[in-house]
Amino acid sequence: MTTPAVTDEDERLRPLLARIWRDYLSRHKTALFASILCAGIVGVVAATVLQLLEPAINGLFLGTPVKIWGLFPIPPSEALWAIPAFIVGMAVIWTVAALGQAALVNRLGHGIVGDIQIRLFGAMIRADLARLRSQHSGAFVSSVLFDANLVREAFTNGVVNYTQHGLTLIAVIAFMAWSDWQLTLIVLLGVPAITYVLRRFSKRTRKATTGAMLETENLSTALMENLDGVRLIKIENREAAEEARVGEVVGRRQRHVIKSADSRAFAGPFSNFFAMVIVAAVMAYAGWRAREGHMSVGEFAAFIGLLMSAGQSLRQVTNLQTVMAEGLTAARRLFAALDIQPEIREAAEPQAIPEGPLTVALNGISFAYGGLQDGVAPTLSDVSLTVAPGETVALVGPSGGGKSTILSLLPRFYDVTAGAVTLGGIDIRDLATPDLRDRIALVTQEPFLFDDTIAANITYGRESVTQDEIEAAARAAAAHDFITALPQGYQTRAGEAGMRLSGGQRQRVAIARAFLKNAPILLLDEATSALDTESEALVQAALERLMQGRATLMIAHRLSTVMNADRIHVLEAGRIVETGTHKQLVKKGGLYARLARQQSLDGTPSVETVA
Numbered sequence: 001m002t003t004p005a006v007t008d009e010d011e012r013l014r015p016l017l018a019r020i021w022r023d024y025l026s027r028h029k030t031a032l033f034a035s036i037l038c039a040g041i042v043g044v045v046a047a048t049v050l051q052l053l054e055p056a057i058n059g060l061f062l063g064t065p066v067k068i069w070g071l072f073p074i075p076p077s078e079a080l081w082a083i084p085a086f087i088v089g090m091a092v093i094w095t096v097a098a099l100g101q102a103a104l105v106n107r108l109g110h111g112i113v114g115d116i117q118i119r120l121f122g123a124m125i126r127a128d129l130a131r132l133r134s135q136h137s138g139a140f141v142s143s144v145l146f147d148a149n150l151v152r153e154a155f156t157n158g159v160v161n162y163t164q165h166g167l168t169l170i171a172v173i174a175f176m177a178w179s180d181w182q183l184t185l186i187v188l189l190g191v192p193a194i195t196y197v198l199r200r201f202s203k204r205t206r207k208a209t210t211g212a213m214l215e216t217e218n219l220s221t222a223l224m225e226n227l228d229g230v231r232l233i234k235i236e237n238r239e240a241a242e243e244a245r246v247g248e249v250v251g252r253r254q255r256h257v258i259k260s261a262d263s264r265a266f267a268g269p270f271s272n273f274f275a276m277v278i279v280a281a282v283m284a285y286a287g288w289r290a291r292e293g294h295m296s297v298g299e300f301a302a303f304i305g306l307l308m309s310a311g312q313s314l315r316q317v318t319n320l321q322t323v324m325a326e327g328l329t330a331a332r333r334l335f336a337a338l339d340i341q342p343e344i345r346e347a348a349e350p351q352a353i354p355e356g357p358l359t360v361a362l363n364g365i366s367f368a369y370g371g372l373q374d375g376v377a378p379t380l381s382d383v384s385l386t387v388a389p390g391e392t393v394a395l396v397g398p399s400g401g402g403k404s405t406i407l408s409l410l411p412r413f414y415d416v417t418a419g420a421v422t423l424g425g426i427d428i429r430d431l432a433t434p435d436l437r438d439r440i441a442l443v444t445q446e447p448f449l450f451d452d453t454i455a456a457n458i459t460y461g462r463e464s465v466t467q468d469e470i471e472a473a474a475r476a477a478a479a480h481d482f483i484t485a486l487p488q489g490y491q492t493r494a495g496e497a498g499m500r501l502s503g504g505q506r507q508r509v510a511i512a513r514a515f516l517k518n519a520p521i522l523l524l525d526e527a528t529s530a531l532d533t534e535s536e537a538l539v540q541a542a543l544e545r546l547m548q549g550r551a552t553l554m555i556a557h558r559l560s561t562v563m564n565a566d567r568i569h570v571l572e573a574g575r576i577v578e579t580g581t582h583k584q585l586v587k588k589g590g591l592y593a594r595l596a597r598q599q600s601l602d603g604t605p606s607v608e609t610v611a
């Protein structure tokens with residue numbers, strides 16, 4: 001590695017470390033400093049115990065008067081109990097400090113992982129829909145679970161063990177210098193070689209870790225995709241093929257993880273090799289000095305003991321260097337994810353929404369996913385429509401015409417690229433988004449239920465709702481009877497994504513939720529198109545009750561459901577091409593009339609016109 005590259009790396013490292021300190025470590029600084037203190041005690045005690053080798057050998061074997069650490073004189077008659085007593089005393093201090101260090105590091109580390117995971121989730125759940133849609137949810141999951149742990153490993157275990165072994169190393173070198181500076185000089189000659197090894201392995205680790213993180217993302221994406229699409233996989237007999245596909249991702253991930261683990265594991269032996277060369281050089285030199293009578297057996301043994309211990313600590317520090325490299329790579333990625341600013345901006349001074357019924361309107365809006373681009377037609381062009389309280393306005397038209405996109409614009413899942421959406425006459429970009437969304441209830445074709453009780457699913461988002469209110473909402477949604485027939489009634493769990501309920505039952509739970517929300521604006525996205533005739537009749541009746549007095553904008557593929565709408569807008573390729581009531585549009589003989597004819601011919605949506 002060239003010097004300028006190292007400087008660049010250091011330059012980029014400083015703000016990163018500063019941010020890790022500011023955002024995560026500083027709030028745990030007492031625990032961090034306490035654990036570093038414990039680590040320091042462990043490190044220094046480990047080195048100090050080795051210093052007892054010299055008085056032990058000289059006092060016990062040679063019977064000469066000795067001084068422990070040059071401070072406490074021990075006569076030969078007392079050496080037999082005094083030196084072991086010192087060792088036991090040091091062992092007690094070491095053990096207490098090591099236990100304290102472990103307990104603190106565990107709490108600190110997992111506390112930091114928790115902080116990171118909460119922040120990441122917060123950023124994810126608040127991110128624009130556009131961004132969430134642009135990345136598979138597996139990528140977020142792997143970041144929350146995998147990357148956060150790499151940061152923990154580096155900045156708790158890493159920092160604390162670094163301190164411990166770094167201090168052992170410093171203490172050992174200080175003792176060596178104190179007992180023989182010439183020998184220490186020989187030892188220090190090996191430092192540049194070891195530094196070189198450290199840097200090379202850190203670089204390799206960074207590369208392998210980046211690869212491992214990407215492949216972990218791919219793996220969790222593949223796993224989630226398989227679980228989501230399990231029915232398709234089974235019906236197409238693709239289990240073995242999917243196993244092979246996941247196997248490939250596992251293999252690729254394994255290669256990166258092995259590379260990273262190799263760098264971690266190999267850095268130690270490499271630096272150990274240099275350490276052993278140094279030991280050999282010291283042996284030769286110290287042996288020669290001992291023969292010449294300039295060194296006692298005890299001094300020699302203590303020196304070699306210290307050297308071995310220095311080698312061990314050096315190996316640990318080398319390993320930790322790679323752990324730090326991993327943690328920094330993960331931290332960079334996490335911060336990049338946390339720093340993405342939402343494009344849906346909150347108004348600086350939001351206006352208040354008037355209470356009561358509200359009119360919603362689209363005034364000459366255009367919209368393109370990812371922004372307008374030259375030569376690419378926008379998804380919606382110059383669309384205007386109004387829905388007054390108590391009115392039902394329907395959107396119909398060929399698949400891909402832009403119906404769902406219009407519904408996404410009202411709660412500001414996306415912002416229009418031109419024109420304005422207004423609520424009660426106010427541009428929705430001038431409203432506080434939570435207030436806006438409070439006024440809108442959305443019932444979709446595939447309503448989502450949490451794996452919680454039916455009651456919790458109905459009250460989702462609302463606090464202090466009474467059982468009577470829940471039941472009233474369920475009755476209005478024609479859901480009460482089926483819910484009470486379930487084994488635990490309202491306390492029955494809905495299963496993953498509500499899968500223990502039928503489509504019609506899920507739909508009615510979602511309608512009950514909308515009844516409780518009691519919002520003035522109602523968006524219905526093909527709310528009955530996935531149901532059989534019996535369920536549809538129940539859901540349709542519940543929806544009609546729900547629509548009363550509200551401004552309802554609905555998407556319908558089955559024209560039978562929009563025959564009573566106050567207005568029907570026919571959307572084709574992002575433009576409104578016809579507007580009127582069912583009767584007017586049939587009479588007009590245009591696209592709507594064609595769709596109506598097709599549907600009355602076979603009674604089911606045709607592939608050409610609807611999804």
Ligand SMILES: Nc1ncnc2c1ncn2[C@@H]1O[C@H](COP(=O)(O)OP(=O)(O)OP(=O)(O)O)[C@@H](O)[C@H]1O
Nearest residue numbers: 133369379398399400401402403404405406610611
């Ligand atoms: N998240 C997205 N990113 C990019 N393009 C999208 C996205 N969602 C929809 N589109 C595109 O926008 C166009 C309109 O889609 P939209 O879902 O609004 O149509 P639709 O009329 O509701 O269709 P359908 O009746 O099939 O549900 C389509 O061409 C679609 O490919």
